[in-house]
Amino acid sequence: MARDLKQPPAYAIASVDHALRLATMLQLEGALTVAEAAQRLGIARSTAHRMLQMLVYRDFAVQDAGRAYYAGPVLELAAHSRSHTAQLRSLALPHLRRLVDVVQESANLTIRTGDTARFIASVECDQALRVGSREGMVFPAHHTSGGLLLLAQLPDAELEEVYAPERYAESTEARPDLAALRTELAQIQRQGFALNQGRSERGVVAIGVPIRDGDGALVAGLSVSMPSVRFDEQRLPALIALLRAAGAALESDLRS
Known part of the structure; x- marks a missing residue:
């Protein structure tokens, strides 16, 4: 049925898509560094850093002492x-x-x-x-x-x-x-x-x-x-x- 088909939105927002993909990576894979996130998304490190910091602010991510990022409380439901x-x-x-x-x-x-x-x-x-x-x-x-x-x-x-x-x-x-x-x-x-x-x-x-x-x-x-x-x-x-x-x-x- 048509409602089950997935179509890219007519006016896609790249920054939102990148942030959602980062959240998915953290949930499925574990730790990510800024450099790894930038390389995976094909964006500048500064942009990746800002996105990860926003995920931390909204509890989708946490950062450890080694500056790596992990899934935060919002994503912990699938951690097991x-x-x-x-x-x-x-x-x-x-x-x-x-x-x-x-x-x-x-x-x-x-x-x-x-x-x-x-x-x-x-x-x-x-x-x-x-x-x-x-x-x-x-x-x-x-x-x-x-x-x-x-x-x-x-x-x-x-x-x-x-x-x-x-x-x-x-x-x-x-x-x-x-x-x-x-x-x-x-x-x-x-x-x-x-x-x-x-x-x-x-x-x-x-x-x-x-x-x-x-x-x-x-x-x-x-x-x-x-x-x-x-x-x-x-x-x-x-x-x-x-x-x-x-x-x-x-x-x-x-x-x-």
């Missing part, structure tokens, strides 16, 4: 899960960067929480027309390639629980048709990849493959995303092969 997510993200980033170098499209790593999918790592390509960073963004799980991959491994009973009608009683989001979703998830499980054409954002195509940890549990979805005008179905097998190679390398790191 940050270490695992941060480790997964840290291991994935080199593989994402290498994948972007090869395919020349943006790459992402996604995890699932309930019926939502969160992008915990994102690397943009250098093309002028590209899909921007999704890091920290949350979408309905059944609207993203990574979310679909993670839903596909759930037994029927657990899928029913994730999409229990009472969860949507007071929600503005529409509950998906579970019969249709099961059919789609069964196909994704058989083929081992997910293709998302404009479901999370109009004009964007994403292809994803599953990522398993050392115990064989499905923990994330690895995907590449591109403007739909650049998607060619004939290129799909090659993209899937590259994704699977990057995924296998990441899984090797997770096992070790």
